[in-house]
Amino acid sequence: MGREKDHLGLVSLDAPLISNLSVLSNIALIKQYHGRLSVREAEDIAKMYLTKLHLEDIATKRNPVLLEEQRFCVMVLRAVMVENAMVVIDRPFKIMSDLDDTRFIRDVLTSVEDLFQECHVFDYLWNEKRYAGGMIHGA
């Protein structure tokens, strides 16, 4: 359990983005703290993946002004910054209440699939139909 905890990258409203940090700093924080990278190195990595998700415009914004989808993407990017990340997504439809199915989640995870080892999604049973299209291989 201890090893899994070391690699846990949680995407959940119970682990929100730090509101007094920008999107870029929220993502870079993990590499700065655990990877012991400099601010510039960590932010360069964060910028690269934000650009990959076409979210470079929100790099300087803070949590309260983000759209639900943007917030989800930033939370995923932060989670995959953990070394050999085991991403756990907790009730994604609670994070993005307007989403009908898993296509968006799948696309986001596919964009960063080189950064995580495994991904687990937890949700209520009554949301089962929304997962009809499946998730991502290995997820």
Next chain:
Amino acid sequence: MTAVIEQIGRSGLNAARASRDTLTFAFRVLARMFDVRAYNSAVRKVLINQIYFTSVQILPLFLAVAVIFGAIVIGIIGQYLIHLGLFYYFGQLLMGFVVTEFAPFITVLLIALRSSSAINAEIAVMKVNKELNTLHVFRIDVINYLFLPRILSGILSVVLLSWLFSIIVLTSGLIFSALLFDMSINDYVTVLLVSANFSDIIVMLVKCATMGFFIVMIPIRYGLRATDELTSIPISVLHGMVNVFIAIMIIEVVSLIVMSLIKKLI
């Protein structure tokens, strides 16, 4: 009668427990302060930001207060000393009262009013928003990442701004003594150097560092006491700030006792 005694006992025990918890927390933070592994680029970034918020943003207000209060205090002290025929003690009053007592007290008061309350509210909001939970989930030590840089910035700010306050007051003293008391620069500097006491300056530095430590650590502790409800934020700030002022008073009294003991020993 028994109920009253029980109530006093309960209050006493609560106060003792709270003091013990605060001191235990203070020792934990102090121990971490000397652990090199606690510092990384994330912590350094927070430290720089905190120094900017605590020491730099306050500068315009701080300089204005230092000039105004300094001029008033030096003017009044000088006039009274001349009136009483004790102008010989002008230097001792400047060094003994203004530099070692007045400057740290005004500095710590300004920083407590501005930064301690902000830090208390910030930590309480983070607790309510579950952001502390985020740090826990991502194995980011809250003492290292959140508390240490804020406390270090508090210590540095109080020490450096106290020095700045003293320099400004002594400079305005120079101007006042030349204008009002016909004192030359040489005489003024000589009076100050003769009155300067090394042990007083050391006690002042230690006092400033101790005050800087506690006026940030206490708000952090009270911020952590916030519950999950938004209404707990103002309550935690209220309790935190009251305790900050109690701590300032205690440190002032203890430093006065230490200073008088040192003088007796010397």
